[in-house]
Amino acid sequence: MLTHSWRNSEIQQMPQDGEIGKYSIPKGYVNATQMAKANKKLLADYVRLKSTTEYLQALSHDMGIPISSLVIDISGRANSQGTWVHPEIAIDLARWVSVEFRIWANRTLMKVMLTTQVEPIQQQESPHKLLPSHEAAQLALLVGEFAGLEKSLTAQLAVNAAIRVNPALKPAADELKTAIAITNVSDDAYLKPTDIGEKVGMSAVAVNNWLVHAGLQYRTDDKKIPYRPTDSGKQWGRMVAAIAKGSNQTVFQLRWLPKVTQLFNESN
Template sequence: MSQIEITQILEQIREEIEVDASGKGKASIRATARLADVQDSSIRRAFEGAALEPSLLAQSLIQQGFDSAALQSWSQEGIPDLAVATILEYYAYDAGRYCKKQARLVCKAFIAIGIRVWMQTIKGWDKSEQPQDCSKILSPSHEAAQLALLVGEFAGLEKSLTAQLAVNAATRVNPALKPAADELKSAIACTDPCDDAYLNPTQIGEAIGKSAIAVNKWLINAGLQYRTDDRKLPYRPTELGKQWGRMVSAVARGSNQTVFQLRWLPGVTELFQQYQ
């Protein structure tokens, strides 16, 4: 599917997008299903059964903070923009054999600006025309932190790592926040295992006598990780794999750029011994 075809789809669902006065967007189930290249009945069933027996899609939404009861109302009221993003990510990477190439392409198209901004743009919403409440105007540092949170969410990073990225982003915009930021990062570190406690495939291989390639293949076959089309994030954990692995930050070789890698708790080596 080409970028032109995606643009045509976006234009076709224009009338099924709403943006309220505050800039928050909603999309119909039909529009969301069209974006993800799935039947709208699949999404509707996930919403209807969320309170009793949540599907994997419903579980993904609930994990993002959406209430199961709220999901049932979306059939009539529309799906919030951030929930649309979660649904697209699910069908792009987490739906197993139901993953859709189109959903991945749409995710990549949205990740640079965010789906809310796209909804605002396609509906012609203009922030400058809205009544300004001085108590709610976001500072540049606040906006930088929100952008980091959004990117972290799309990238599937752990919440603690995403929080650290948000703190770093706010501090870069406003250096005066550094003392408070350092205290916040220390508090986050105290509630989460240190990144150094996690092993990469090479380290796991050294412990069990296998190559890093063999380790990655085993992790895929065991249903703990899956391969993506993103060279910067070639592997991501499955829902099962999130019990053992997490995305951690690292400095790329030959540069000072921060990259993210999927690493694993040392206990994962015991699984290799159990399921050889």
Template sequence: MNLLTHDWNGNPITQLTTETAIAKFTIPATYVNATQMCRAHNKQFNDYARLDSTKTYWEALSTETGIPVSGLVVSIKGGNNKQAQGTWTHPEIAIDLAQWVNVEFRIWANRALRKLMTGEIITTPTPATPEPVPTLPPAPEEIAQVIDLMLGKTDLHPNLIAGVKGSAIAKLHPQLLPAIEAAKTLLPVPIESELVRPTALGEKLAEKTGEKWSAIRVNKTLIDRGFQIKNPDGKNPDYLPTEKGKEHSQLVVDTAKGHGKTIQSLQWHLSVLDALEANDH
């Protein structure tokens, strides 16, 4: 709302400076909040409105201006905007209302309210607040460049780095997820010798020792013997190799059971079995 606020002995009385839509009404510029005028003098607008002289005046003003009486006096009830609530009237009616209140108020209203009507007060409409520009995610190429900066000089396999890029891009561009998941399946990490999961290592250890080795026991042993640590960032992968374990392991792109999604996992060369045995001595 674009308002001009007049002051009457410390009481605000507002006048519209531009045509304004309030609730279901469109209220013209220069209309005045008559409810505020009455409140400043502990008066009720309805006491003024029910007078025969008031009704006669409104009808005459309607004829002269071509504005129906319902457009000369507009009552706004409810809503969250307290500034908009109350009865808004044509400025001529506001001046007539001031005369009904008392002579002093009439003189003030005749001077203050007419200034906007005659152009003595020039108001500049408050510019509309521009819509915030939505922040766009970085382009896939930019995401890939950042990951290259972070991982390009590590000993991770290029295909694994490509998988990390795909996951990061899919997170910010979910519409690309199907294409990325399809591409990940074509990124096997080439290996020179067989890589196995902890479950398979457990089977090999069971054959050697005659004891039962679960994947949990294998992972705990690899941690206790200094070959791996738990990933401090959580899962994917669950474990990371230590310097001691790097020569016997490889981070690979794997497929999560039952989900069809690619993940990273730490798998082992069978040479780790000999390293574990040597570690016992």
């Protein structure tokens, strides 16, 4: 059992799949009751939120895991009793608690999910001894979180960072990147310039030029990511992670909401 310290409170986390009494607790699960209590809040206040209910239902559907397995209530086990939750739920809970606690949770709780074997003492006393590939992935996760990137894009960045530090991870990482791209169904709703062109009667080149002149995107010097959205364009488009044709390399493309075609029509 891992015990993290947040200010003057302790928060427990499972370093590997294990059991607490008759309950099976997967790796990475966190004692959410302790998280709330450490910040003088009630977990029940978070649970009763409509946004929390919707989030749990969506996460359950996305992961194919029932809510009862994502949120596990344990009673009668002294210091380990309370509600244990999946690490993604723990991060969402931390976001509700405070910005400061959210930063701490991202840096501390997710490290367990990025390691294949965790030594409890090293985790709480010497986090700097983590493998360089883990540190690189963790840094990418933090950057993605602070930059407000989509989860799938942030995950792709973390995988790429780990590979750069340790190329031996590439076979397993390629499988992970493919799974991320396949399961990120929401990206399908976004249009490529070619798709926009088919709807408004323009070529992809003309669409990109129009988007530049409209102040929605700008050209970069990066051949892999030739366009990025401007501040105005961010309400219409986003960077999407995809698998390049003919390879298993991750590429990032700027795509647009279907309603952006209305802007083209209004300008004519």
